[in-house]
Amino acid sequence: MGKHVIVGAGQVGAHLAGRLVERGHDVVVVTRSGSGPDGVEKVAADVADQARLTEVAKNAEALYNCVNPRYIRWTQDWPPMAASFLGTAEATGAVLVTLSNLYVYGPVDGPMTEDLPLAATGTKGRVRARMWRDALAAHQEGRIRMTELRGSDYYGPGSxxxxxxxxxxxxxxxxxxxxxxxxxxxxxxxxWTYLPDVAEALAIAGTDERALGRAWHVPTGxxxxxxxxxxxxxxxxxxxxxxxxxxxxxxxxxxxxxxxxxxxxxxxxxxxxxxxxxxxSAFESTFGMAPTxxxxxxxxxxxxxxxxxxxxx
CATH class of the missing domain: 3.90.25 (UDP-galactose 4-epimerase; domain 1)
Structure with a gap:
């Protein structure tokens, strides 16, 4: 069992912490205020401070990006945070597991699959698409190991x-x-994507090398x-x-x-x-996980x- 660092203790981060603790991992939860669920180490840090995040993530097996900046500040807040995550993953060797969404595809006719083009028409979707492309490029260059999970709108306990x-x-x-x-x-x-399913999928992705180098959709009904x-x-x-x-x-x-x-x-x-x-279906068939x-x-x-x-x- 190893050290897993979760950045964000909101509706996903708290569920994920519980899943990882159940698996016997040492879990560190990072928030600006130092808050977090019981049973984990809590650390106060600004995720955009790469030096600080690197210090916290030293010797970690996985680093989870479960941050959700204020909706009206995505263009300002995401770029420095995304850069910090990439730099930290490169410096520590921790697998970067990013929780994203479906904005990257833009309007789509028919079921969404992971091989769709990233054709976001809105600012927020383009921000997320850029984050994905930068992380994938770093992975392909051998600088980091990463994966990304995308879910739809959440529901569930703790929402x-x-x-x-x-x-x-x-x-x-x-x-x-x-x-x-x-x-x-x-x-x-x-x-609708169930919050405990999001946490379970993240925990799987952070501990199974088959998840690396591509994006996956969280099991969703x-x-x-x-x-x-x-x-x-x-x-x-x-x-x-x-x-x-x-x-x-x-x-x-x-x-x-x-x-x-x-x-x-x-x-x-x-x-x-x-x-x-x-x-x-790709995640479900690969990892044997069905949506609740x-x-x-x-x-x-x-x-x-x-x-x-x-x-x-």
């Missing part, structure tokens, strides 16, 4: 307010019988409409029938005039305007919600 069907925006209000406003048409099928997820959630929980209303594009665009976050979401709105389907069935995931989410509910009242 943040950034998750479209997460605890804050979706689960809590629906189980309380309240109406939920969805940022697009809730009847359009969409791929069939695309499901937001309305269908809401109905299953409420049915399983015994909650009132869900009320989910979509936000028409003109209203969405108008809100963007006053909300910097909504303004930034305009360039990725295409993901919700037509079926958004992810093909993760939706009903099983929802049961876990409901149990976690009910466990947390007394503390939030």
């Amino acid at each position: 943040t307010d950034q998750a479209y069907i997460g605890e804050v925006r979706f689960v809590k209000p629906l189980l309380a019988g309240k109406r939920v406003s969805f940022l697009s048409d809730p009847s359009v099928p969409h791929a 069939p695309a499901v409409a937001t309305l269908d997820v809401a109905e299953r959630l409420c049915e399983i929980a015994g909650a009132p029938a869900p009320r989910v209303s979509g936000l028409p594009r003109p209203v969405f665009n108008a809100i963007g005039l006053f909300s910097p976050l909504i303004k930034e979401l305009r360039e990725t709105r295409y993901q919700f305007d037509k079926p958004y389907v992810l093909d993760s 069935p939706l009903d099983d995931a929802l049961k876990t989410i409901i149990a976690a919600h009910r466990e947390q509910a007394p503390a939030s009242n």
Whole structure:
């Protein structure tokens, strides 16, 4: 068992830390504040400080990029952080495992596979595509060892307010019988990636050399409409029938005039305007990992919600 360094303790980093601890690894979690889950070493550091990150990652077998800078600052924050990750991986020899997303492909007709061209049309997608190309070039030149995992929009226990069907925006209000406003048409099928599956896939990728030198899609179930997820959630929980209303594009665009976050979401709105389907069969067949069935995931989410509910009242 070896040393594994996770940068980021948010909705993915915390799950990943647990997976790696269960496997018997020594886990270090790096955040700007020094926070992190129990059972790991916690370190305060600025990820853009390559010298500091290299010091923390000394003798590490794997370095996980689970950082998520503020959505409105991707163009400013990602380049120096990405450069720091590459430099640290080269200096330490640690495998660089980057958690990315599907923005790199841009609008796509049909299921997304890892061999699609990186045809991002938005600024954030181009930032991510550049990160991938730089890391792949360093790998091909023999300077680092790396892999990248890409998932769709997250859901699951521990999800943040950034998750479209997460605890804050979706689960809590629906189980309380309240109406939920969805940022697009809730009847359009969409791929949802379960947070514990993201963590499991990252843990596999960081410990199996077959993952190196390419990108993989995190095991993700069939695309499901937001309305269908809401109905299953409420049915399983015994909650009132869900009320989910979509936000028409003109209203969405108008809100963007006053909300910097909504303004930034305009360039990725295409993901919700037509079926958004992810093909993760490559990872599933190579590593023998299947996505968690939706009903099983929802049961876990409901149990976690009910466990947390007394503390939030």
